[in-house]
Structures are given as C-alpha cells and as structure tokens.
Amino acid sequence: MSKKFAYYPGCSSEASAVHLDKSTRAVFKTLDLELQDIEDWNCCGASVGHLAGGNTANSALSARTMALAQAQDAGDIATPCAACYLNTHEVNEHIREDAEFKGEMNEALGAAGQSYDGELLVRHTCEILVNEAGYDAIKEKVTKPLEGLKVAGYVGCQTVRPFASTERGGKYAEYDDPDFLDRFSELCGAEAIDFKHRTACCGGSVAVMSPDRTLHLMKDILQEAQEKGADVISTPCPLCLQNVEMYQAQINAKFGTDFNIPVVFHTQLMAVAMGLSDEEAGLKNHMIPADVVKEKAK
Numbered sequence: 001m002s003k004k005f006a007y008y009p010g011c012s013s014e015a016s017a018v019h020l021d022k023s024t025r026a027v028f029k030t031l032d033l034e035l036q037d038i039e040d041w042n043c044c045g046a047s048v049g050h051l052a053g054g055n056t057a058n059s060a061l062s063a064r065t066m067a068l069a070q071a072q073d074a075g076d077i078a079t080p081c082a083a084c085y086l087n088t089h090e091v092n093e094h095i096r097e098d099a100e101f102k103g104e105m106n107e108a109l110g111a112a113g114q115s116y117d118g119e120l121l122v123r124h125t126c127e128i129l130v131n132e133a134g135y136d137a138i139k140e141k142v143t144k145p146l147e148g149l150k151v152a153g154y155v156g157c158q159t160v161r162p163f164a165s166t167e168r169g170g171k172y173a174e175y176d177d178p179d180f181l182d183r184f185s186e187l188c189g190a191e192a193i194d195f196k197h198r199t200a201c202c203g204g205s206v207a208v209m210s211p212d213r214t215l216h217l218m219k220d221i222l223q224e225a226q227e228k229g230a231d232v233i234s235t236p237c238p239l240c241l242q243n244v245e246m247y248q249a250q251i252n253a254k255f256g257t258d259f260n261i262p263v264v265f266h267t268q269l270m271a272v273a274m275g276l277s278d279e280e281a282g283l284k285n286h287m288i289p290a291d292v293v294k295e296k297a298k
Contacts, residue, residue: 003032003033003034004074004075005033005074005076005077006072006075007037008065008081008084008088009037010043010079010080012238013080016238017241017242019268020241020265022279022280022285023265023271024080026271027129027270027274028125031141033133036075038065038069038077039072040068042065044084045058056108058087059094059105060108060109061087062090063091064109065077065088066088066092066116067115069120070116071114076121076122076123077122078123078124080124080238082158082159082236082239083238085122085123085163088122089122089124089168092118092120093168095117102117124159124170128170135183135187139187141274142187142188142189144298145188145190145298146185146188146190147189147190147298148190148296149189149190149191149269149296150190150191151182151190151230151231151232152193152195152230152232153181153182153193153195153235154197154263155181155198155235155237156202156235156237156240157199158237159237160174160175160178162175164178177198181235181236184234184269185234185266185269187270188269190269193225193229195230196224197225200217200220202217202221202239202243211250218244218251219251222251222261223257225261226259231292232269232290234265234266236267241263241264244263245263262290262293263288264290265282268281268290268293269293272293272294272297
C-alpha cells in the first residue's frame with residue numbers, strides 16, 4: 001500500500017516553479033508515494049507576509065492550510081517549497097509548544113469555522129524522498145542513468161535551515177553540510193561536483209525587488225559551477241532556481257561574465273533518469289534550456 005500525504009504545492013507551483021510541481025508529482029507516483037492535494041490551500045505569506053500583516057496574521061495563513069489538511073485526513077503535510085515548508089513547519093511546532101499561541105491561531109480560525117490542534121507533521125518532500133522512499137528505492141527506479149552529466153548541487157539557505165537536523169524535521173541532513181542533493185544526482189547516474197556554495201544565499205526575495213543588491217551573490221554561485229565544469233545546477237528551492245536562472249543575463253552584463261548554465265530541480269533529474277516524459281519532468285519550462293539533461297539519459 002502506498003503512503004499518502006496531504007500535498008501543499010505552494011503558490012510557485014502555479015507559475016515560476018510549475019516544473020518542480022510536475023516533476024515532484026511524477027517522481028512520487030513512480031516511487032509509490034501518494035500526494036493528495038489540500039483542497040483550497042492558500043499562500044503561506046512567504047517572506048513578505050510578516051511585513052504586510054504581522055506575525056499573527058501571517059501565521060494564521062499556515063494554520064488555515066494545516067486545518068484544511070487535517071480535515072481531509074490525508075496524512076502528514078508534504079511540500080516541495082522551501083518557504084512553504086519553513087513557515088508552515090515553524091507555525092505547526094509553535095502551535096504544539098505554546099498553548100497561548102495555539103489559542104490565538106484557533107481564535108483566528110474560528111472566524112471561518114475551523115480549528116487545528118497541531119497533530120500533523122509538516123514535511124519537506126526532500127526529507128520524504130530520503131526517509132520514506134529511501135536511496136535504494138530511488139536507484140531501483142532509474143532506467144536511463146544520466147552518465148557523464150556533471151551536477152552542482154545547490155541546496156540553498158532555506159531548505160535545510162533550521163529544521164533538517166531536528167527530530168521532527170526528519171534528521172535527513174546537516175544544515176551546514178547537506179549531502180542528500182549530491183546523493184540524488186549520483187543515484188541518477190550523474191557526477192556530483194564538490195560544490196562549496198551549496199548552502200549559499202542567492203538573495204531570496206530581495207532579488208525580486210532589488211536585484212542589483214544581490215547579483216554578486218548569484219555570480220559567486222554561478223562562477224564556482226562554471227569553474228568546476230558543471231553542466232547543470234540542481235536545486236530543490238523554487239526561488240533559488242528562479243534567481244540563479246533568470247538573472248544570468250544581467251549578471252553577465254554587470255560583471256562581464258558569460259554564464260549560460262541550465263538550472264534544474266532535483267526531481268527533474270530523477271524524472272528523466274526514471275524514464276519519464278519531458279512533460280512529466282517539466283523540461284519545457286526553463287528560461288535556459290536544459291536539453292543537456294535529456295541528452296545524457298541513456
């Protein structure tokens with residue numbers, strides 16, 4: 001019997017990270033992990049919700065999604081988005097640990113006839129791949145290994161900080177030196193380069209509003225990937241992919257570089273290596289074509 005999860009795709013799944021959503025659904029299905037969408041889920045507030053509405057209002061957004069998930073009785077919440085995971089997991093743990101905060105959240109939820117008791121576990125899909133599917137099962141599903149593909153595993157600063165090494169975070173990675181992304185690449189038959197910038201910040205949402213303040217951060221990430229001969233950069237984070245891919249032309253113009261490096265999601269590599277279609281892998285959704293991934297599949 002497949003294990004079932006209440007799936008929280010997040011806002012980016014409908015636009016900038018539609019290829020993460022597509023490939024996550026395809027890979028989870030291949031690994032016999034069932035994702036049941038949370039009906040009427042809402043934005044987690046990302047990094048700007050605190051500024052616009054304050055902590056209580058922003059936290060209530062996550063509490064509402066968890067209340068909806070609990071009402072569906074679909075199991076633990078699974079999300080592939082770093083921001084959705086950080087906000088929702090944090091609010092969930094706060095509800096569990098602080099009775100006063102739990103009361104505030106349920107007062108807000110009560111206005112819509114909802115409540116939430118904190119009994120679910122909010123899990124990142126990378127943690128589920130490691131702890132529920134397991135490395136061996138991922139390897140068994142690979143039918144077209146990505147031989148000769150050199151991958152820079154760029155985890156980013158949010159996916160593993162601060163919960164990946166905690167008990168309720170699944171203890172699937174050390175936040176200062178995570179290795180799961182490299183292992184994913186290697187299981188797919190690719191070569192994972194030694195990438196020092198694996199947890200460096202890309203500028204996050206600041207890059208969206210004021211890219212000139214963050215281009216140097218992205219340049220350093222791209223520079224190491226280029227110098228070490230990476231064919232692609234792989235990341236689990238929607239905002240990391242958006243920034244590092246989208247701003248390469250501006251970085252080139254400002255710093256005189258010549259970057260043109262495809263940036264893909266880890267689940268896209270898995271989908272291709274598992275023999276899934278281009279549509280399922282979301283390979284048609286890139287600003288910088290990732291044809292090299294498909295070309296390496298044997």
